[in-house]
Amino acid sequence: MTFLTGASGFIGGHLARVLIKSGRSVRALLRPSSNRERVSGLDLETVVGDLRDVNSLKGKMRGCQELFHVAADYRLWARDPAEIYTSNIEGTRNILQIALEEGVERVVYTSTVGCIGMPANNEEGDENVAVSVTKAAGPYKHSKYLAERIALEFASLGLPVIIVNPTAPIGEYDWKPTPTGKIVVDFLRKALPAYLETGLNIVDVRDVAQGHLTAMKRGRSGERYILGGRNMMLWEIFRTLSKISGQPAPKVRIPYAVAYAYGLTSTIAAKFTKQTPLAPLDAVRMARKRMFVKSEKAEREIGFVAGPVEQAFERAVQWFRNNQYC
Numbered sequence: 001m002t003f004l005t006g007a008s009g010f011i012g013g014h015l016a017r018v019l020i021k022s023g024r025s026v027r028a029l030l031r032p033s034s035n036r037e038r039v040s041g042l043d044l045e046t047v048v049g050d051l052r053d054v055n056s057l058k059g060k061m062r063g064c065q066e067l068f069h070v071a072a073d074y075r076l077w078a079r080d081p082a083e084i085y086t087s088n089i090e091g092t093r094n095i096l097q098i099a100l101e102e103g104v105e106r107v108v109y110t111s112t113v114g115c116i117g118m119p120a121n122n123e124e125g126d127e128n129v130a131v132s133v134t135k136a137a138g139p140y141k142h143s144k145y146l147a148e149r150i151a152l153e154f155a156s157l158g159l160p161v162i163i164v165n166p167t168a169p170i171g172e173y174d175w176k177p178t179p180t181g182k183i184v185v186d187f188l189r190k191a192l193p194a195y196l197e198t199g200l201n202i203v204d205v206r207d208v209a210q211g212h213l214t215a216m217k218r219g220r221s222g223e224r225y226i227l228g229g230r231n232m233m234l235w236e237i238f239r240t241l242s243k244i245s246g247q248p249a250p251k252v253r254i255p256y257a258v259a260y261a262y263g264l265t266s267t268i269a270a271k272f273t274k275q276t277p278l279a280p281l282d283a284v285r286m287a288r289k290r291m292f293v294k295s296e297k298a299e300r301e302i303g304f305v306a307g308p309v310e311q312a313f314e315r316a317v318q319w320f321r322n323n324q325y326c
Contacts, residue, residue, distance in 0.1 A: 006071030051091030162219030203229030
């Protein structure tokens with residue numbers, strides 16, 4: 001039996017499908033407030049609990065040999081940042097403690113590329129480049145950094161924990177949407193008149209889900225594996241979306257100082273409007289450096305394979321359009 005958190009989310013939903021296709025029996029943890037429509041039609045067992053409440057998790061993992069802990073509070077802005085810290089840090093500690101008590105044999109913990117350090121010379125980052133806690137900008141990145149430390153602590157206690165660090169996934173079923181999906185949605189809504197000179201690594205969410213499974217099979221406890229695809233400048237992403245959608249890509253490039261000022265103003269205003277800022281300041285800060293990485297370790301050690309990202313962009317555009325996001 002395989003235990004899965006985050007099945008109603010983006011990566012977790014795709015992983016649920018991969019696990020079921022592999023022949024596994026899946027037990028998915030859902031919060032009382034989770035949208036069950038997102039897992040409807042999937043052949044899995046559901047149990048109700050809250051990662052933030054360890055008592056609600058007791059007994060839910062009994063009989064499971066594997067744990068995929070994918071669930072996270074993935075927001076670059078929140079009215080109450082403590083919510084992000086509690087979910088990502090204490091939630092990780094709680095679920096891994098239960099896994100240890102229940103004798104789970106293997107664990108894959110989903111971290112983020114934000115926990116990978118970027119070399120000062122703009123070269124590609126890898127698992128050997130550490131990010132310092134002082135450079136983990138914002139509650140999301142900071143909380144995931146600390147949660148990754150917790151995962152490593154449990155690995156040292158004897159719980160076999162493998163860490164995967166997905167980059168920026170793209171594809172269908174991005175319900176929230178994620179910050180990466182929001183780029184697509186905003187592009188389709190023609191809400192991006194200009195762009196910033198930055199870059200990130202884009203990966204097909206289906207490849208990320210498959211990478212979780214290969215990590216469970218072949219990964220080494222206490223090791224990190226980047227699940228990445230193609231390094232792309234932001235203007236390349238817009239050009240790709242333009243070809244797919246038929247809409248023109250923005251041609252105006254704005255300096256970082258202008259983007260920072262806009263992000264600062266937008267974020268301050270959000271404190272009063274209680275609405276998510278159009279450009280969260282933490283997102284602007286993250287964009288200052290290109291998040292270019294390489295997945296050679298994952299390819300070599302666990303057999304991770306990432307395909308072309310164009311098809312993932314096409315599926316994302318079609319899904320967002322079909323579901324009236326734009």
